[in-house]
Amino acid sequence: MTENPSPRLFPIVNADVALFTLDDALRLRVLLIQRANRPDPGGWALPGGLLKPDRDDSLEAAARRVLADKTRVELPYLEQVATFSGPHRDPRGWSVSTLFYALLPADQVPAVAGSKTESIAWVDPEAPGRALGFDHGLMLPRALATLRAKVRDGALPLHLLPSHFTLTELQKASEAILGRPLDKAAFRRQLKSSGDLAAVPDLFVRGAQRPAQVYERAAGYRFGDGHVRNDT
Amino acid sequence: MTENPSPRLFPIVNADVALFTLDDALRLRVLLIQRANRPDPGGWALPGGLLKPDRDDSLEAAARRVLADKTRVELPYLEQVATFSGPHRDPRGWSVSTLFYALLPADQVPAVAGSKTESIAWVDPEAPGRALGFDHGLMLPRALATLRAKVRDGALPLHLLPSHFTLTELQKASEAILGRPLDKAAFRRQLKSSGDLAAVPDLFVRGAQRPAQVYERAAGYRFGDGHVRNDT
DNA sequence: GCAATAGTGTCTATTAGACAATATGGG
């Protein structure tokens, strides 16, 4: 059915990433790039790139490599959303693209910069304000929905914050992701009982008010997929 | 771009399916096949096959085609689980495999048959009793977990049943999937309020007891991913 | 009536949300 002038025996395989972060006003933002190369030069899209079997050990590794081209910061939290496929979603031919979402701590946003040939933009994921190439207009809502589901399930948006934070900051981050206000008392109850947080003894943020306890991720913080991470 | 890519430069792309159903004793079962072809002939695995860009319009279509090779019945409910990838999971080289799970109504199980060269087996997904080839031993628990999460979220195992059924049958099917008993009253409360079911007027199953109301899927039954299906 | 399963009512423990009250700093 697909009469492609340069037919491929194998589909194109690539990895795309919806990289989320918080801006100065603690609003949820997602990274778009303005493509420099074919196809669709000048068009806006989620960052992504072809899988390189000789360099990547997995699609997730490919996604991390693509992100590394944009930033030098430590690898963010990254999770698979879904895989998109079809003969027409990429003008080069039959393609398969696995979408990931990733979370970048807000204080590392400045490390993400455009290049001489590629501009970047941090946009509202619910209103990107640009037409996105390929089927990225479908991808972005899926990534956002997956992220929100994880936040509701208690997997935490800790990864959008620096390593140390207050409960109010964490609540603001959660509200930014979910797009709605949360109740302070209920939010704190749930976190306290989750065991995912640890208070840092004798560390407080001071201001013109009662000092706020500083927290960090607990040693055995459990990820959304159930696995435990013990490092940073 | 390379004109004639070898399989080493482009990853192998295929689709695998965990096809679930209920056996006579209403136990959850998953389909395994004994492979006839390379690689791993004679080994047990989930049904799957290479994507054929000239014949498939999507990975999901490829999964349905693979299933159609095993059975002639109507296409079952099918949903993506995740995509597995890496240089070593398939002996032929770097490969990408998108896993789906599917639900086959119990009354259509007889339509699934082995071929002269391929045996089939319906096994307990929690204890397949055989070593599975590739990384299918990792895939199966993921598929089961995804299925169970959907059942808990209220998306229903209706697709394991014939088009008409009683609430007790539906409860037994749910219990088989989740692997634990459910409370009758709570189960019925939740279904009644979900709006996913419609009682069939004046249709009852009779036996040596009070007749059971027959139900069918409601017109606007909502799938797990939120989309509405109005056909069968 | 009796057995067997369908279907309902009710109590309780848990939880999310609303909202009020208290705590503790800076000025």
Place this chain on the structure above:
DNA sequence: CCCATATTGTCTAATAGACACTATTGC
């Protein structure tokens, strides 16, 4: 003291689970 924000307490509505009760058939 006053302000601002942190932190905690409490009330309530909604819900899931346990469990018992009633309903309706075949025999």
